[in-house]
Amino acid sequence: MAFLTHLRGLACQAVLLLAATPVAVAGDYADVEILGFSDEGFRFAFEQYGVQAGSGVPYSDIFVIDVPTDSWFKPSPFRLKEEIDVAYEVPDEKLDATREKNLSRAVETLANSRISGRGRTVGHNPVTEIGSDPHQLTVNPRLIVPPADNPMQFSLEEYPLPSGDCASYGADTRGFRLTLSFEGSERVLNDDTSLPSSRGCPLRYRIERAITYYPAARPPVFAVLVLMETHGFEGPDGRYLAITGQF
Numbered sequence: 107m108a109f110l111t112h113l114r115g116l117a118c119q120a121v122l123l124l125a126a127t128p129v130a131v132a133g134d135y136a137d138v139e140i141l142g143f144s145d146e147g148f149r150f151a152f153e154q155y156g157v158q159a160g161s162g163v164p165y166s167d168i169f170v171i172d173v174p175t176d177s178w179f180k181p182s183p184f185r186l187k188e189e190i191d192v193a194y195e196v197p198d199e200k201l202d203a204t205r206e207k208n209l210s211r212a213v214e215t216l217a218n219s220r221i222s223g224r225g226r227t228v229g230h231n232p233v234t235e236i237g238s239d240p241h242q243l244t245v246n247p248r249l250i251v252p253p254a255d256n257p258m259q260f261s262l263e264e265y266p267l268p269s270g271d272c273a274s275y276g277a278d279t280r281g282f283r284l285t286l287s288f289e290g291s292e293r294v295l296n297d298d299t300s301l302p303s304s305r306g307c308p309l310r311y312r313i314e315r316a317i318t319y320y321p322a323a324r325p326p327v328f329a330v331l332v333l334m335e336t337h338g339f340e341g342p343d344g345r346y347l348a349i350t351g352q353f
Contacts, residue, residue, distance in 0.1 A: 259286070333345075
C-alpha cells in the first residue's frame with residue numbers, strides 16, 4: 107500500500123476541488139481530484155466523485171487516459187457505486203470508504219501508467235464562476251512571468267445531437283466541438299458526430315480547466331476538463347470529460 111499512500115499524497119498537492127452545491131435544482135455535481143500526468147507525459151488520470159441525488163449512493167470514477175491517442179487506457183475507467191444503509195452509515199464516511207476502495211482497484215493501473223501527479227492547472231473556469239465565458243479559456247501554458255510562451259486558446263461550440271434513448275423522455279441532447287488555437291494554427295480536439303453511451307444524456311458543456319505539463323526532452327502535453335451537464339434523477343447532474351494531447 108506504499109504506492110497508494112504516496113499517490114494520495116501527490117494527489118492532495120495537485121487537487122483543485124470544485125464546490126458543487128446545487129441551489130435551484132436537486133441534481134449533483136461531481137467533485138474532481140486531479141491525479142496528474144506520468145513522468146513522461148504519456149498518461150493522465152483524474153477522479154470524479156460524489157453522492158448521487160435522490161438515491162444517496164456514493165460513487166467514484168477513476169479515469170486513466172493515453173495522452174497521444176486521447177483514449178482510455180484499459181482497464182480504465184474504474185467506476186464504483188456502493189449502496190448506503192441510512193440506518194447506521196454516515197454518508198461522508200461511506201463516500202471516503204468508496205473512494206479508497208475504488209483507488210485500491212485502480213492502483214495497479216495507475217502504477218503501471220507511472221502516474222506521478224505531474225502537471226499544473228493553468229486555467230480554471232468552475233461552474234460557480236459568474237460572468238466568465240463557459241466556452242472560452244485562454245491561458246499561458248507555463249507559470250513564467252513575464253510570459254515566455256504564446257497563449258493557448260481553447261474554444262468550445264455546442265450543437266444539437268439527438269439520442270433516441272434520451273429523446274424518449276424529453277432530453278434535448280447536445281454534442282460539442284473543442285478547438286485549440288496555438289502558435290498561429292488551429293486544431294480540432296473533439297468533434298462529436300454521435301453521442302457515446304458513456305455520457306448518458308448530455309444537455310450542456312463548459313470548459314472547466316486546463317492542465318499542462320512539460321516532460322524532460324519530450325513535447326509538452328495538456329489535458330482539458332469539460333464539465334458536462336447530464337439529465338439526472340432530480341435535475342441536471344455534472345460529470346467530467348478529459349481531452350488530452352501534445353502541443
